[in-house]
Amino acid sequence: MAIILNGKKLAAKIKENIKKDVESLKSQGIFPTICVIEVGDDPASKIYLRLKRKLAKEVGINERALHFPKEITQESLLNELKKLNKDPKVNGIMVQLPVPEHIDETKIFDTIDPIKDVDGFHPFNQGKLWQGKDNIVPATVRAIMTLIDEYNINVEGKNTLIIGRSTIVGKPAAAELLNRNATVTMAHSKTTNLSELTKAADIIVSDVGRPHLVTGNMVKDGVVIIDVGMNRENGHLMGDVEYNEIVPKASAITPVPGGVGPLTVASLMKQVVILTRMQNDR
Amino acid sequence: MAIILNGKKLAAKIKENIKKDVESLKSQGIFPTICVIEVGDDPASKIYLRLKRKLAKEVGINERALHFPKEITQESLLNELKKLNKDPKVNGIMVQLPVPEHIDETKIFDTIDPIKDVDGFHPFNQGKLWQGKDNIVPATVRAIMTLIDEYNINVEGKNTLIIGRSTIVGKPAAAELLNRNATVTMAHSKTTNLSELTKAADIIVSDVGRPHLVTGNMVKDGVVIIDVGMNRENGHLMGDVEYNEIVPKASAITPVPGGVGPLTVASLMKQVVILTRMQNDR
Numbered sequence: 001m002a003i004i005l006n007g008k009k010l011a012a013k014i015k016e017n018i019k020k021d022v023e024s025l026k027s028q029g030i031f032p033t034i035c036v037i038e039v040g041d042d043p044a045s046k047i048y049l050r051l052k053r054k055l056a057k058e059v060g061i062n063e064r065a066l067h068f069p070k071e072i073t074q075e076s077l078l079n080e081l082k083k084l085n086k087d088p089k090v091n092g093i094m095v096q097l098p099v100p101e102h103i104d105e106t107k108i109f110d111t112i113d114p115i116k117d118v119d120g121f122h123p124f125n126q127g128k129l130w131q132g133k134d135n136i137v138p139a140t141v142r143a144i145m146t147l148i149d150e151y152n153i154n155v156e157g158k159n160t161l162i163i164g165r166s167t168i169v170g171k172p173a174a175a176e177l178l179n180r181n182a183t184v185t186m187a188h189s190k191t192t193n194l195s196e197l198t199k200a201a202d203i204i205v206s207d208v209g210r211p212h213l214v215t216g217n218m219v220k221d222g223v224v225i226i227d228v229g230m231n232r233e234n235g236h237l238m239g240d241v242e243y244n245e246i247v248p249k250a251s252a253i254t255p256v257p258g259g260v261g262p263l264t265v266a267s268l269m270k271q272v273v274i275l276t277r278m279q280n281d282r
Numbered sequence: 283m284a285i286i287l288n289g290k291k292l293a294a295k296i297k298e299n300i301k302k303d304v305e306s307l308k309s310q311g312i313f314p315t316i317c318v319i320e321v322g323d324d325p326a327s328k329i330y331l332r333l334k335r336k337l338a339k340e341v342g343i344n345e346r347a348l349h350f351p352k353e354i355t356q357e358s359l360l361n362e363l364k365k366l367n368k369d370p371k372v373n374g375i376m377v378q379l380p381v382p383e384h385i386d387e388t389k390i391f392d393t394i395d396p397i398k399d400v401d402g403f404h405p406f407n408q409g410k411l412w413q414g415k416d417n418i419v420p421a422t423v424r425a426i427m428t429l430i431d432e433y434n435i436n437v438e439g440k441n442t443l444i445i446g447r448s449t450i451v452g453k454p455a456a457a458e459l460l461n462r463n464a465t466v467t468m469a470h471s472k473t474t475n476l477s478e479l480t481k482a483a484d485i486i487v488s489d490v491g492r493p494h495l496v497t498g499n500m501v502k503d504g505v506v507i508i509d510v511g512m513n514r515e516n517g518h519l520m521g522d523v524e525y526n527e528i529v530p531k532a533s534a535i536t537p538v539p540g541g542v543g544p545l546t547v548a549s550l551m552k553q554v555v556i557l558t559r560m561q562n563d564r
Contacts, residue, residue, distance in 0.1 A: 106413060123409025130408055131388060131449050157474040165460060167413050174468075178447060181472040183479070186456075190463040192439040196482070197465070 002250035005147045005226070011262040014146065014270065015059055021273045022060040025282070032276040033062035034092040034118060034269075035084055039077065039103065040070030045096045052094075055265050061272050064090065070100045077103060078111045085113040091276040092118035094268070097168075109167075115279060118271050121167060129175045135274060141172045142270065143263035144205060144226050145180075151252060153203070153224055156181040161197050163187045163214075163240070164207035169228055173205055194218075206240040216245025225253040228260050284532035287429045287508070293544040296428065296552065297341055303555045304342040307564070314558040315344035316374040316400060316551075317366055321359065321385065322352030327378045334376075337547050343554050346372065352382045359385060360393045367395040373558040374400035376550070379450075391449075397561060400553050403449060411457045417556060423454045424552065425545035426487060426508050427462075433534060435485070435506055438463040443479050445469045445496070445522070446489035451510055455487055476500075488522040498527025507535040510542050 025032055034056055038049055049065070056063040068077060077099075084093050093116045095108050109121040117125050120138040129137060137145070148155060160182040164170040174184045187197055198204060198218040206214060207228035219225070229240030239256030247253060254260055276282075307314055316338055320331055331347070338345040350359060359381075366375050375398045377390050391403040399407050402420040411419060419427070430437060442464040446452040456466045469479055480486060480500040488496060489510035501507070511522030521538030529535060536542055558564075 109413075123413055124406045125409065126412055127405025127407065127409030130412060130453050131391075131405055157472045159475065171412050171460075178453075178468055178470075181470070183467065183469050183473040183475070185465065185467040186460055187465050188460075188463070190439045191465040193441065193465070200478070200482075 002225075002247050003151065003252040005151055005252055005254040005259055007143070007147060007254060007259045007261060007263045010146065010150050011266045014263065014266040015055070018059045018061075018266065018269050018273055025273070025276060025280075026060065028280075028282070030276060030280050030282070031062055031089075032060075032091050032272050033064060033089055034094065034272045035064040035066060035090045037080075037093070037095045038065070038067045039072060039095065039099045040068075042096075042098065045098070049096050051265050052268060055269055056272075059269050061269055072103075074103045074107060078107060081108065081111045085111075085116060090116065091279055092116055092272040094118040116275060118268060118275065119168075120172065120271065126167070126172060126175075129172055129179075132179050134176060134179060135278065136271065137176060137267075138168055138172045139264045139267040139271060140169045140207075140228060140260060141176055142267035143260045144173055144228070145176055146263055146267065147226065147254065147260065148180075153252060155203060158182050158202040159185070159200055160203040160205070161185045161187060161201035162205045162207075163191075163194070164209075164228075166207065169207040170205075173207070177203075177205075204241075208240050210240055211238050212242055214241040214246070216242055216249060219246055219249055221249050222251045223249065225250050226260065227254050227256050230256060230261065284507075284529050285433065285534040287433055287534055287536040287541055289425070289429060289536060289541045289543060289545045292428065292432050293548045296545065296548040297337070300341045300343075300548065300551050300555055307555070307558060307562075308342065310562075310564070312558060312562050312564070313344055313371075314342075314373050314554050315346060315371055316376065316554045317346040317348060317372045319362075319375070319377045320347070320349045321354060321377065321381045322350075324378075324380065327380070331378055333547050334550060337551055338554075341551050343551055354385075356385045356389060360389060363390065363393045367393075367398060372398065373561055374398055374554040376400040398557060400550060400557065401450075402454065402553065408449070408454060408457075411454055411461075414461050416458060416461060417560065418553065419458060419549075420450055420454045421546045421549040421553060422451045422489075422510060422542065423458055424549035425542045426455055426510070427458055428545055428549065429508065429536065429542065430462075435534060437485060440464050440484040441467070441482055442485040442487070443467045443469060443483035444487045444489075445473075445476070446491075446510075448489065451489040452487075455489070459485075459487075486523075490522050492522055493520050494524055496523040496528070498524055498531060501528055501531055503531050504533045505531065507532050508542065509536050509538050512538060512543065 125136040165188040203224040211231040227239030396406040407418040485506040487508040493513040509521030
C-alpha cells in the first residue's frame, strides 16, 4: 500500500517555517512584500488570488494587490511592471495567469525583474535553473521538490517521467529533477508511446489536466506518483492518474486534492522570503 | 545500411549561405564582427580559435582576437567583456573554453550581453530556448539540428535519448528536440540503465566523450545516431558510439570525424549573422 504524500500536512509545517523566516527579517527592519496583479475578472483567478493574499497575511508577508481592467494594453501593463521593478518596497511581483488574449504572457515573464520574479518564469531564472542554480523555482516545482525531500524519495539515477511540458511546471520540474541526478524523460501531447514510458518509470510527475490519463495497468509496482493535475468531473476533483487503481501498486502517491496543491501557495511565499533575502544580501 | 550524415559536405553548403548573408548585410553598410577571446595558452583552444578565425575570414565576417594571460583576474576579464558589450562595432563575443580554474565560467556566461552571445550560453538565451524561442542556440546544437533538417529526420513523437547533460550541448539539445516535439530522455553519469534506454531509443545524441560507450547490441534496428563525442584512442579519432558495429543496424549515423564537428564552427558564424541582424532589426 502506498505512502500518501500529504501536502496539506506538510504545507502547515512549511508555513510555520516561513513565519519564522519573516519574523527574523522583520527584526532586521526588512518587511517582505509581494505585489499580486490581476488583469480582468477571471473567476478562478480571483479564488487563487484570495488564497495567495490570505496566506501572505498569515505568514506576515505584506501584500499589495493591483487590479487592472481586461482592456488594459500590453504596453501599459508592462509599464506598471517596470514601475514595480523599481519600487524598493516591493520584493516580489506576480501576475496571475491567465491574462487576456491580447497580452502576450511571455512579455510579462520577460519584463518582471528576475530578482523580483516570484513565479520563476523569467527566462533568465529558468536558464539558471537549467544551469543548476535553483534559488528561484516556479512554485509548483518547489512544491514537488518539497514533497520529494520531506518523504525522502530518492531520485538519483531513477527513471523519472514528466508528462506535460509547460514553462510553469513540466520543463522546470525536469530541470530540478535532473539537478538531483534523476534520469529524466519528458513526454507530452505528441508522445506516441506513453504507456511504454509509464511502465518503465520509477517516478511519474503528471501535469496535463486530463483525468484517467494514467491507469493502474500503465504503471509498475513501486512507482512514485506526483500528480499535479487538477480536474473536475461530475463535481469531483481529481488528478491525472487513476488514484484508486494505482494506490495498491504505488510506493508513494499524492492525493488530489491535498497533494501538490496546498504546497504551491506556501512555496510562493517561501519564494518571497528567498527573493527578499537575495535583495538584502541576507 | 545507414545513411551517413555528412557534416563536412553540408558545412560547405552552409558556408556558401552565410557568405551570401554577409554580403547582403555589407551591401546595407553593416559589417558583422565577431570578437574571439583566448585566456591563457591551452593548445587545443589555439586550434579551435584558428579554425574559427579562418572560417570567419572565409565567409567575410570581421574577426577581432583578444588574448589575455592566464593570470588575468576574473574581475578584469569580466570588465573586458563589459567593454565589448558596449562596443557598437562588435556583434558577437565568445570566450574560448576552458578558462583557467580561478575563473568561474558561469560568470562569463552571465556577463556577455545576451544579444552578443554567439555561443548561446547566457542563462537568458537558454531560458528562451526552453520557452521555444530558438534564435540563439549553442553552435553544436545548431549543428545537430542542421543535420536533422538537411536529412529530413523526423523527430516528432520519437523516443530521443540524449546522453550527457552539459550546458553547452546536452541540455540545449534536449530543449531544441522538445521544441520539435520529440519525446526526450536525458541520461548522464548517474543513469543506471543506459542500455535499456538506448535499446528503446529511435534517436540517440551522445555527447559524453567516452569511446565505446554505445555498442551495437545496445541499439535497435533503424536507430538514428548523432555522435558528438570526439575521442582519441591509439592515435585514432572516434566518437562515443561503436561506429562499425552500429552502421549495419542504424538508419542514419554521423561519422566521427566529419559529422557534427565541421558544422559546429559554421553554425557559430551563422549565429554571428543572426545576432547582427537582430541588433540591426534586419
